[in-house]
Structure formats: structure tokens, C-alpha cells
Amino acid sequence: MALNQLTDNDLLALLRDDDEQAFRELYDRYWYKMYVIAHRKLRRKEVAEEIAQELFVMIWQKRESLRVINLQAFLGVSLKNLMIDYIRRNIKEEHYLDQLRLFFPAETLATSEAVQFNELTEAIQATLAQLPEKTREIFILNRFEHLTIREIAQRLNLSEKTIEYHLSRSTTFLRKNLRDFATVWLLYYLS
Structure with a gap:
């Protein structure tokens, strides 16, 4: 058959x-x-x-x-x-991309700046994707949703020391992997 x-x-x-x-x-x-x-x-x-x-x-x-x-x-x-x-997965990614767009509205950028901004956005997205899930989540909560360490600790039921560890780990990783995009904004935003 x-x-x-x-x-x-x-x-x-x-x-x-x-x-x-x-x-x-x-x-x-x-x-x-x-x-x-x-x-x-x-x-x-x-x-x-x-x-x-x-x-x-x-x-x-x-x-x-x-x-x-x-x-x-x-x-x-x-x-x-x-x-x-x-x-x-994409709700979180879209949220932080929206935050980046708010910080640097694409309409105000010249063509070369818009290209550089898009490259930076893609690089940040790709670099964040390399982080362990919990570290990435904590970074996004802190840097894009503007939650404090205490608020994140309460939301995720983790200690504040654990949150600090993950934030330190993520910012170090991002600085290292995004050094080609070391703009004033990036240095300010990740410090």
C-alpha cells in the first residue's frame, strides 16, 4: 500500500x-x-x-x-x-527596541546615522540573545523597563545580590561584545 x-x-x-x-x-x-x-x-x-x-x-x-x-x-x-x-520572546525584544527608538528617533537621524543606529540595534539584539535567559531578563527589566534592583528581586523572587550579579555580568558582557559601537550613548547607557 x-x-x-x-x-x-x-x-x-x-x-x-x-x-x-x-x-x-x-x-x-x-x-x-x-x-x-x-x-x-x-x-x-x-x-x-x-x-x-x-x-x-x-x-x-x-x-x-x-x-x-x-x-x-x-x-x-x-x-x-x-x-x-x-x-x-518577541514581546520583550520589541519592548527594548521601542525603548531604543524612543531614545534615538530614526526620523531625526541623518542617513548614515540611521544606518549606524540600525547596526547598533541589531548588534545589541544579537548580543543580548547570547546571554543566559535569566541574565538577559534581568538586564531588560533594569535597563529597558527601568525597574530597580529591589523591584526586580521581588518580581523574580531572587535576592538583591543575585540581581546585582546578573546586572554586572550582563553589562560586562555587553561592553566587551559591543566595543565596536563605543559611542557616548552606549558608554552612558551601560554604566
Whole structure:
């Protein structure tokens, strides 16, 4: 029997036995549907493609332990969770980018300055992404949401010394990795 005539459950059984053709059939059967749903919700083609792809990478990686009764429901819930994770990550990033834009409104910058500002913004974003999650979160709360050490400690249920440690770690890391962008603003903002 051809793979395209098998049920989802039959394909999942084959997938658990490392059958790449069964995986390909599931991928061909559902990838576009998952992409359309993600695109409809997120309205960003590249992000929707990435999330749909991530969903199937997860399925392949967990194929041996995957126990699914209703594949379409499983795909829908998994896709929803991936989209929520994406939105949560980007809310923080968008917030701090908005803060940067407020500090340096792009309309007031000359073309070369706007290019330099965009490069700096991208460099800060990329450098922050390299920090451990907790350190990054504390830095963003302090520098972009303007919370005090005490407020952050209370919000995250950590000691003030721990918050100070993470802030010191993040500013040192940013200074080191952004030294090419050592502008007066950056030196002021990270001190």
C-alpha cells in the first residue's frame, strides 16, 4: 500500500520505527496547513515558515517516544504552543527596541546615522540573545523597563545580590561584545 493511503496513526507507527518516508508523508500532508495557520495568526511569512518547520523538527526528534491519538489535534496544540513561545520572546525584544527608538528617533537621524543606529540595534539584539535567559531578563527589566534592583528581586523572587550579579555580568558582557559601537550613548547607557 502506498504511504499516501495510510492513516495518520499508521504513519506515526512507521515513524516510531525511524521510517523517513513516513515522516516525509506526514510532512507533505500537514506542513502547509500548519504554515497557513501560523501565518494567519502571526502575519509574518518567514516566522510562520520557521515555526511550521520547527514543529516538524520536534516531531522527528521525539518520534520514538511520540504517543499521539489524534495527530491533527496534536499538531494544532503544538503549533499554538510554539507560536505563544515566539510571541513571548518577541514581546520583550520589541519592548527594548521601542525603548531604543524612543531614545534615538530614526526620523531625526541623518542617513548614515540611521544606518549606524540600525547596526547598533541589531548588534545589541544579537548580543543580548547570547546571554543566559535569566541574565538577559534581568538586564531588560533594569535597563529597558527601568525597574530597580529591589523591584526586580521581588518580581523574580531572587535576592538583591543575585540581581546585582546578573546586572554586572550582563553589562560586562555587553561592553566587551559591543566595543565596536563605543559611542557616548552606549558608554552612558551601560554604566
